[in-house]
Amino acid sequence: MAQTTLLEAIRQALFEEMERDPAVVCIGEDIGVYGGAFKVTAGLLERFGWERVIDTPISETAIIGAACGMSYLGLRPVCELQFVDFIACCFNQLTNFVAKSFYLWGAPVPMVVRAPSGGGVHGGPFHSQNPEMYFAHTPGLKVVYPSTPYDAKGLMKSAIRDNNPVLFFEHKALYRRIKDEIPESEYTVPLGKAAMRREGRDLTIATYAAMTHTSLEAAAELAKEGIEVEVLDLRTIQPLDTDAILDSVKKTNRLLIVHEDTRFGGVAGEIAAVVFENAFDDLDAPVRRVTSLDTPVPYSPPLEERFLPQVYDIVAAARELARY
Amino acid sequence: MTEAAKTVTPEQQLDLYRYMLLDRIVEETMTKLFRQNKIVGGLYSSLGQEAISVGTTYALEQRDWIAPMIRNIGGLLVKGVRPRDIFTQHMARYTSPTLGKDGTSHFGDLKNLHIVSPISMLGDLIPVMTGVAMAGRYLGQNIVTLTWIGDGGTSTGAFHEGLNLAAQQRASLVLVIENNQWAYSTPVSRQVPIEHLADRAKAYGCRAFIVDGNDVEAVFTTAREAVRLCRAGQGPVVIEAKTMRMRGHAQHDPAEYVPKEMFDYWKQRDPIESYERKLVAAGVLTGKIKKEILDAINAVIEEDRAFAENSPFPPPELAETPVYHEGPLPIEPQWKRPVAEVTPPRSSVKSEWNVSGDGDFQADAIEPATSKSPGDAAASVGARHGVPHKSAADPLKNATPKRNGAGRASAKRASKPAVRSRGRK
Structure with missing residues (x-):
């Protein structure tokens, strides 16, 4: 088994799904000859041709709308948004057209919207955001946000085969930083299932995407102090694996939620509510959150560092919770 | 268009007449139902615009796709909706196509009638129907898609993004701009600084026709020509149909902002009454035939109105039905071409751009941009009744994907991955 980056894992998933199913087509800006801004679609055009790797004008609304129309004839389009920040440009198509199609008139929309997301690379306020909650809040959309190459590949395959619109967030800071051994044989990872990254008895950290790795670093620090932290990687935000969260909370009796999204209206609030409603008696401490600040993502490195949750933020919050 | 392309047979004439009449009677029936408080939400009238929905949809084949707006009940009826x-x-009854989950013309039929349901946000259907056309081409189905937009909707971003993508893709999309002169209470002159909305098409390098939207035969023959062009791979085609909205935006709106003289003028141009006179004069329509048509329509209307009124509202728990689809898709791809054409290795291409002339341009060859004189505008009005308004330039001409890698490569693939690609364009 070879060491594979998260970026390469996604590329493999696209490649293999396009090989497997001629209904899968890719559509987006600069994805063909150029291979995408981050090169995720590199090589697809050579292999699958112009009809299946469709370069578009800079028109996010048209990309999403056209993909939706293609899906009505049974195709499975995979859209690339150059950066997920630009998803705001097609918010209406996604939330009003795509998301409501099945519920209102019974027309499923099997499409994937994949996009580089997240901060930590000094991309500034318009190339660093985590807008997953706008869409997790919209009934009808699924939201996937992997943290490892293995998951990214398996989840992408599931997303493409899913008969619903799936937003697939690809954390750009993880693209080349995280490597995994990926089996050569075919596999998928189901949507809606969290993964336990580290077992522990004292405290649960529920997190996802890049913060999974930050949380694991914090957990290693905390272990030196004798605090054994359980790190649960949610992997998909919608549907949310509430069973896995509740099981872990019932075991550790303490919950810290960590996300790179901003605080107000982040998924931490939803998770806390689910835990209060279902496992209040199991809690030995209040639920705590470590999140980004409720500001735009600032550009300059010291500002962005302050904006993003850091290992020491998580360690401090976990330490306090463990001693509560 | 040739004279032959303008030919409408007596059978077609009676069909056009019948569908316009059906449309009007369906909508009149709903106005009565609205006044009886039996319509749950708003009611939007296409009074005076029936020729556009009917004439355009009548130019399509069964395999083709439409996406209606609120004033396109006529299109739905021609497509075969009861x-x-x-x-x-x-x-809002349980027996409705959406089981009461949505109202008005917001419903569709993927499998049989090929209708995409609209949403209330204007312009969104244009990229969607572009996508349907792209998928149809990919699958080898040779279908045409058709949707409508009002004069007001041409100012939305989705209109421009959608039409541009359609033109760039050469999508087999017929886009009908239904210029009824009012976007809710705002006249066209306060929406856009141009006289003809069809002029928009020129900027996207696609064909446009301007047609009298109250002349059903002109609408039909123009749409038939547009469909023919699209089917031949020369889409998209824009049709601007000039008409008049003879009611307010919806039932609640008395449209007092419309000058009375304007209503009076357009009342004289009623598409159904004028067509009836024409068909009677031509001997195609007789009193006997008209009675047969009316009797048949009224029988269906009476039966269907009673059916609707006797239908239950949906059970409350229906609100909780899933927002996600489990199980197989209602439509699997219907391939009408060899799949091998799109699967490796036959699909494989050398990925490089061919930029003709190194992107150079001849400055003296470019005409200076001049503002249109009123004379120019009058000239394009002369393009009514199905004369091509603008010829198409090839938007792909200057940067064409090269299929077999012959010739020189002006832009090689970047060899270094952009690790921190940041700046966007």
Whole structure:
């Protein structure tokens, strides 16, 4: 088994799904000859041709709308948004057209919207955001946000085969930083299932995407102090694996939620509510959150560092919770 | 268009007449239902615009796709939707196509009639129907898609993004701009600084026709020509149909902002009454035939109205039905071409751009941009009744994907991955 980056894992998933199913087509800006801004679609055009790797004008609304129309004839389009920040440009198509199609008139929309997301690379306020909650809040959309190459590949395959619109967030800071051994044989990872990254008895950290790795670093620090932290990687935000969260909370009796999204209206609030409603008696401490600040993502490195949750933020919050 | 392309047979004439009449009677029936408080939400009238929905949809084949807006009940009827579906939709009944989850013309049919449901946000259907056309081409189905937009909707971003993508893709999309002169209470002159909305098409390098939207035969023959062009791979085609909205935006709106003289003028141009006079004069329509048509329509209307009124509202728990689809898709891809054409290795290409002339341009060859004189505008009005308004330039001409890698490569693939690609364009 070879060491594979998260970026390469996604590329493999696209490649293999396009090989497997001629209904899968890719559509987006600069994805063909150029291979995408981050090169995720590199090589697809050579292999699958112009009809299946469709370069578009800079028109996010048209990309999403056209993909939706293609899906009505049974195709499975995979859209690339150059950066997920630009998803705001097609918010209406996604939330009003795509998301409501099945519920209102019974027309499923099997499409994937994949996009580089997240901060930590000094991309500034318009190339660093985590807008997953706008869409997790919209009934009808699924939201996937992997943290490892293995998951990214398996989840992408599931997303493409899913008969619903799936937003697939690809954390750009993880693209080349995280490597995994990926089996050569075919596999998928189901949507809606969290993964336990580290077992522990004292405290649960529920997190996802890049913060999974930050949380694991914090957990290693905390272990030196004798605090054994359980790190649960949610992997998909919608549907949310509430069973896995509740099981872990019932075991550790303490919950810290960590996300790179901003605080107000982040998924931490939803998770806390689910835990209060279902496992209040199991809690030995209040639920705590470590999140980004409720500001735009600032550009300059010291500002962005302050904006993003850091290992020491998580360690401090976990330490306090463990001693509560 | 040639004279032959303008030919409409007596059978077609009676069909056009029948569908316009059906449309009007369906909508009149709903106005009565609205006044009886039986319509749950708003009711939007296409009074005076029936020729556009009917004439354009009548130019399509069964395999083709439409996406209606709120004033395109006529299109739905031509496509084969029964009046009962329109009544039950407006009355929010459990027997409606959306089971009461949405109203008005907001319903579709993927499998049989090929109708995409609209949403209330204007312009969104244009990229969607572009996508349907792209998928149809990919699958080898040779279908044409058709949707409508009002004069007001041409100012949305989705209109421009959608039309541009359609033109760039050469999508087989017929886009009908239904210029009824009012976007809710705002006249066209306060929306855009141009006289003809069809002029928009020129900027996207696609064909446009301007047609009298109250002349059903002109609408039909123009749409038929547009469909023919699209089917031949020369889409998209824009049709601007000039007409007049003879009611307010919806039933609640008395449209007092419309000058009375304007209503009076357009009342004289009623598309159904004028067509009836024409068909009677031509001996195609007789009193006997008209009675047969009316009797048949009224029988269906009566049956369907009763059906709708006797239909139950949906059970409350229906609200909790899933927002996600489990199980197989209602439509699997219907391939009408060899799949091998799109699967490796036959699909494989050398990925490089061919930029003709190194992107150079001849400055003296470019005409200076001049503002249109009123004379120019009058000239394009002369393009009514199906004369091509603008010829198409090839938007792909200057940067064409090269299929077999012959010739020189002006832009090689970047060899270094952009690790921190940041700046966007």
